[in-house]
Amino acid sequence: MPLTDSLREDILASVPSLRAFAISLSGNGDRADDLVQETLLRALANIDSFQPGSNLAAWLFTILRNLFRSDYRKRRREVEDADGSYAKTLKTQPAQSAHLEFEEFRAALDKLPQDQREALILVGASGFSYEDAAAICGCAVGTIKSRVNRARSKLSALLYVDGAEDFGPDETVRAVIGGSGG
Amino acid sequence: MKEVKSQANKNPAPGKQGGLNAEIQSRIGHQLRAMYDDVVRQGVPDRFADLIRKLDLPEAETQTGNGNDTRDGKHQ
Numbered sequence: 001m002p003l004t005d006s007l008r009e010d011i012l013a014s015v016p017s018l019r020a021f022a023i024s025l026s027g028n029g030d031r032a033d034d035l036v037q038e039t040l041l042r043a044l045a046n047i048d049s050f051q052p053g054s055n056l057a058a059w060l061f062t063i064l065r066n067l068f069r070s071d072y073r074k075r076r077r078e079v080e081d082a083d084g085s086y087a088k089t090l091k092t093q094p095a096q097s098a099h100l101e102f103e104e105f106r107a108a109l110d111k112l113p114q115d116q117r118e119a120l121i122l123v124g125a126s127g128f129s130y131e132d133a134a135a136i137c138g139c140a141v142g143t144i145k146s147r148v149n150r151a152r153s154k155l156s157a158l159l160y161v162d163g164a165e166d167f168g169p170d171e172t173v174r175a176v177i178g179g180s181g182g
Numbered sequence: 183m184k185e186v187k188s189q190a191n192k193n194p195a196p197g198k199q200g201g202l203n204a205e206i207q208s209r210i211g212h213q214l215r216a217m218y219d220d221v222v223r224q225g226v227p228d229r230f231a232d233l234i235r236k237l238d239l240p241e242a243e244t245q246t247g248n249g250n251d252t253r254d255g256k257h258q
Contacts, residue, residue: 003237008234011234012226012230012231015226015231015234016221016222016223016226017222019221019222019224019227020218020220020221020222021218024217024221033227033229037230037233040233040234041233041237044237102216105210105213105214105217109217120214121214124210124214125215125217125219152210155210156206156207156210159206160206
């Protein structure tokens with residue numbers, strides 16, 4: 001459809017969540033904004049292929065996601081710059097007490113396989129339905145569900161279970177064996 | 183089609199561990215949204231507002247301004 005004023009407004013209104021998606025995916029603010037810019041240019045250039053009445057946000061997210069993927073392949077060999085660079089992009093720094101937890105969360109998120117990370121963000125943060133997320137990622141709904149579940153399990157293992165193990169089985173087992181063995 | 187509620191909270195934890203797992207999952211969901219919403223709240227940077235406005239102008243007007251530099255929406 002042609003680029004009407006209202007469509008332009010809708011695209012503009014999607015920019016904040018596109019940026020959030022890009023930053024969540026890439027972990028790098030500068031790169032994220034480049035991705036958003038590229039997404040907007042591509043969307044505007046191909047606006048004729050947008051179906052009026054369909055989900056504009058999903059359409060834009062699809063473009064960004066595909067750009068990120070091709071960009072990611074290109075940059076694979078470059079040094080990852082995930083640590084700290086994300087936090088610097090935030091205007092409001094997380095409260096000091098929460099800061100460490102936030103960094104840990106970010107680091108854990110970066111450890112997820114890309115398929116799982118994007119599925120989790122789309123469903124858990126962007127608020128897309130499983131159906132929309134599946135359309136954005138070009139896969140089946142069931143695949144999205146299982147990626148989201150695996151992402152959640154892995155995050156909880158990275159963030160919570162690993163820590164708990166420090167005081168877990170080893171100590172307990174040793175105490176039990178030591179106590180009864182006498 | 184349009185159930186954009188919070189599946190994150192409601193999604194039953196993948197079976198196995200019950201209570202603790204559900205609590206952890208809700209913390210993860212909360213952290214994820216906090217990270218995301220922090221960026222959303224930053225709104226639309228000028229760079230993108232300019233870009234969208236500029237590309238929306240009829241061609242003639244765009245060209246009177248600064249050639250056909252459509253790649254970079256910044257004025258510094």
